[in-house]
Amino acid sequence: MKINKKLVAITALLFVFIIFLSQCINTPAKPDPRGTAFAPEASCRQCHQAVYDSAMASAHFFASANATATNVLGNFNAGHNSFIYDSITRVVMEKRDSGLYQVLYKNNQATEARRFDIVFGSRHAQTSLYWINDVTYELPVSFYRSVQNWGTSPGFSAAVPRFNRLIGMDCFECHSNYISHKKQDVATGNYFAANAAAAEAFDKNSLVTGIGCQRCHGPAAKHVAFHEENPGKKTPAFLVSSKTLNRQQQLDQCAVCHSGNDQRKIQSRFMFRPGDVLANYFLPAVVADSANQFDVHGNQFNLLKQSACFLQTSSITCSTCHDPHGNANLPVAVYSQKCMGCHSPTAGNFCTVNPAAGTRLQDNCIDCHMPKEASAAISFQLSGNAVNSSYILRSHRIGIYRAEAAKK
Numbered sequence: 300m301k302i303n304k305k306l307v308a309i310t311a312l313l314f315v316f317i318i319f320l321s322q323c324i325n326t327p328a329k330p331d332p333r334g335t336a337f338a339p340e341a342s343c344r345q346c347h348q349a350v351y352d353s354a355m356a357s358a359h360f361f362a363s364a365n366a367t368a369t370n371v372l373g374n375f376n377a378g379h380n381s382f383i384y385d386s387i388t389r390v391v392m393e394k395r396d397s398g399l400y401q402v403l404y405k406n407n408q409a410t411e412a413r414r415f416d417i418v419f420g421s422r423h424a425q426t427s428l429y430w431i432n433d434v435t436y437e438l439p440v441s442f443y444r445s446v447q448n449w450g451t452s453p454g455f456s457a458a459v460p461r462f463n464r465l466i467g468m469d470c471f472e473c474h475s476n477y478i479s480h481k482k483q484d485v486a487t488g489n490y491f492a493a494n495a496a497a498a499e500a501f502d503k504n505s506l507v508t509g510i511g512c513q514r515c516h517g518p519a520a521k522h523v524a525f526h527e528e529n530p531g532k533k534t535p536a537f538l539v540s541s542k543t544l545n546r547q548q549q550l551d552q553c554a555v556c557h558s559g560n561d562q563r564k565i566q567s568r569f570m571f572r573p574g575d576v577l578a579n580y581f582l583p584a585v586v587a588d589s590a591n592q593f594d595v596h597g598n599q600f601n602l603l604k605q606s607a608c609f610l611q612t613s614s615i616t617c618s619t620c621h622d623p624h625g626n627a628n629l630p631v632a633v634y635s636q637k638c639m640g641c642h643s644p645t646a647g648n649f650c651t652v653n654p655a656a657g658t659r660l661q662d663n664c665i666d667c668h669m670p671k672e673a674s675a676a677i678s679f680q681l682s683g684n685a686v687n688s689s690y691i692l693r694s695h696r697i698g699i700y701r702a703e704a705a706k707k
């Protein structure tokens with residue numbers, strides 16, 4: 300009896316101790332580097348589970364991430380993990396105890412080893428960055444899905460490896476939730492790292508990877524607090540509802556990152572909130588739109604804007620065809636249904652082409668009217684191959700491409 304009492308007491312004590320420990324683990328979450336107006340992203344799930352789960356599996360969410368053993372793409376096994384520059388120079392992708400590395404070998408001597416610290420991209424290609432102190436650099440070799448292989452990082456030479464390409468704020472503004480510069484040099488207004496002229500120094504701890512809910516919807520801490528306290532209220536509070544945005548505002552919500560990177564910036568893309576317009580972020584283009592040849596990479600907005608479908612309707616936005624919480628790799632037949640929301644035989648504005656025997660126009664408007672094109676901005680080279688490989692994307696200029704159509 301006595302022993303039993305003791306046991307109960309010990310168990311009770313243990314229980315209290317465990318509760319205490321778990322509290323310690325659960326409590327002070329790292330404050331959000333973006334400020335207290337932002338809620339922990341995981342808190343959205345309790346009320347928006349379907350949207351949350353979809354967005355967390357989307358390309359946006361993986362637009363950047365801290366590199367781990369599982370999210371780095373590409374083959375690290377012997378025989379598949381080398382990029383050969385010349386008979387004595389190669390870069391080898393290696394698994395080591397302290398992480399994944401790109402290692403430069405000269406005459407079989409390792410002369411430089413840089414770790415995969417941050418990955419960018421997952422759908423078509425993945426490039427990686429490494430840190431030296433507060434500065435990020437791009438690794439010389441990237442992974443390309445189209446060839447399921449390693450190739451030169453865009454703009455890198457296949458003859459001479461280099462590890463010194465600086466990565467600045469711009470990449471993070473389109474590929475992450477947030478990062479801040481370390482400190483401003485009062486005299487110049489620039490963000491120089493201590494020993495590297497022109498290198499932007501970041502506050503490493505401020506990086507919030509991925510493109511998450513509040514990057515598109517704006518800070519939502521008040522929204523979360525309000526709805527947690529008022530579970531009966533079914534109209535969204537403390538949040539800009541997309542239903543109140545006009546078409547241009549809806550488009551700009553995407554175009555802030557999908558209209559190229561050649562405009563001169565007025566303020567950081569991180570400041571963009573739903574309802575803002577791009578005119579407050581970029582100076583007007585120097586060249587008139589019609590003269591511009593927009594690249595298929597990263598400029599879906601300006602290409603779409605040149606289409607008759609866009610110019611002659613007032614309704615088309617990115618959401619006409621894309622779920623902002625999902626991915627783009629839907630079957631072409633699904634996208635063709637979106638076309639037929641406006642173009643149908645009954646509406647009298649349907650396709651005027653005679654389909655080849657055995658094919659149905661309905662199944663694939665896309666390959667003829669939004670053909671795949673090689674990016675002029677991005678190409679890469681494979682190991683031991685001096686030829687440029689193309690980086691292929693859809694043209695968002697919906698139109699008539701007779702040459703493409705003839706191939707079908």
Ligand code: HEC
Pocket residue numbers: 338339340342343344345346347512513516519520522523526527532533534535536538539540541542
């Ligand atoms: C305690 C519940 C709750 C939490 C937590 C919550 N929301 Fe909401 N949210 C609502 C309710 C209720 C609505 C209105 C009904 C609806 O649209 O589902 C709403 C609507 C929305 C809408 C749609 C607005 C519109 O009409 O276009 C967005 C966007 C949104 N929430 C984003 C977020 C984000 C981002 C988070 C996490 C930071 C979050 N919510 C967390 C309850 C919540």
Ligand code: HEC
Pocket residue numbers: 358359361362363419420421422423472473474475510514515552553554555556557617618621622623625626627628
């Ligand atoms: C903060 C910048 C940013 C914003 C805002 C943004 N995007 Fe993106 N988007 C990206 C980046 C970066 C990628 C490439 C991600 C990747 O594949 O790693 C991308 C990829 C995509 C893709 C391709 C997904 C796939 O499966 O390959 C689609 C479609 C897309 N975005 C649509 C939209 C739409 C629609 C909006 C507006 C509602 C939007 N984006 C807003 C930066 C952004």
Ligand code: HEC
Pocket residue numbers: 343344347350351352354355359510511512513514515516541552618623624
């Ligand atoms: C790439 C930008 C982007 C991201 C990231 C994003 N949203 Fe949205 N979200 C939108 C847009 C645009 C709409 C309006 C959709 C429309 O017009 O059809 C929307 C609509 C919504 C809605 C209301 C309509 C619906 O589908 O239920 C909710 C709720 C919502 N988002 C919550 C979230 C949450 C939670 C996250 C993060 C897990 C998130 N969003 C991430 C752009 C985004």
Ligand code: HEC
Pocket residue numbers: 358419420421422423424425426437466469470471473474555556557558559560595596597598599692
């Ligand atoms: C203006 C916004 C913007 C900037 C700046 C930007 N990107 Fe992107 N990036 C995108 C968008 C949008 C996509 C996806 C679709 C596409 O290629 O059109 C993308 C795609 C990528 C991809 C392929 C991702 C995939 O999953 O297919 C990589 C890798 C990448 N970017 C790396 C970078 C790096 C490195 C930088 C800086 C040197 C950079 N990006 C700067 C918007 C941007």
Ligand code: HEC
Pocket residue numbers: 607608609611612614615619634635637638639640641642648664665668669697698699
């Ligand atoms: C929101 C409605 C809408 C959607 C969605 C839409 N279109 Fe259009 N499209 C139009 C209108 C309006 C015109 C101009 C008048 C016309 O030619 O019927 C047009 C014109 C065209 C033209 C003639 C282009 C030219 O340069 O002469 C083609 C081809 C076309 N659309 C194909 C498509 C395809 C393919 C899709 C799907 C990827 C699509 N459209 C989606 C409304 C739309």
Ligand code: HEC
Pocket residue numbers: 553554557599600601603615616617618619620621627628629634637638665669691692693694695
């Ligand atoms: C008329 C339909 C339509 C509209 C509107 C549309 N897209 Fe797309 N988008 C597509 C199709 C089709 C694909 C190709 C999907 C595939 O092949 O996997 C695509 C692919 C993409 C991709 C992936 C890169 C690629 O080329 O495969 C991105 C990024 C993208 N769209 C962004 C946008 C943005 C941003 C907008 C608004 C400015 C937009 N889209 C408007 C139909 C559309």
Ligand code: HEC
Pocket residue numbers: 635638639642648649650651652654659660661662663664665667668699700701704705707
């Ligand atoms: C085999 C390739 C091919 C396919 C598939 C195809 N089109 Fe076309 N389409 C063309 C060509 C080529 C033209 C130009 C015909 C001409 O003017 O001689 C055209 C013309 C059009 C036009 C302009 C009609 C006009 O007013 O002159 C529209 C709209 C259109 N297509 C929509 C669609 C839609 C929607 C689909 C899917 C249901 C589709 N097309 C499928 C090749 C194709």
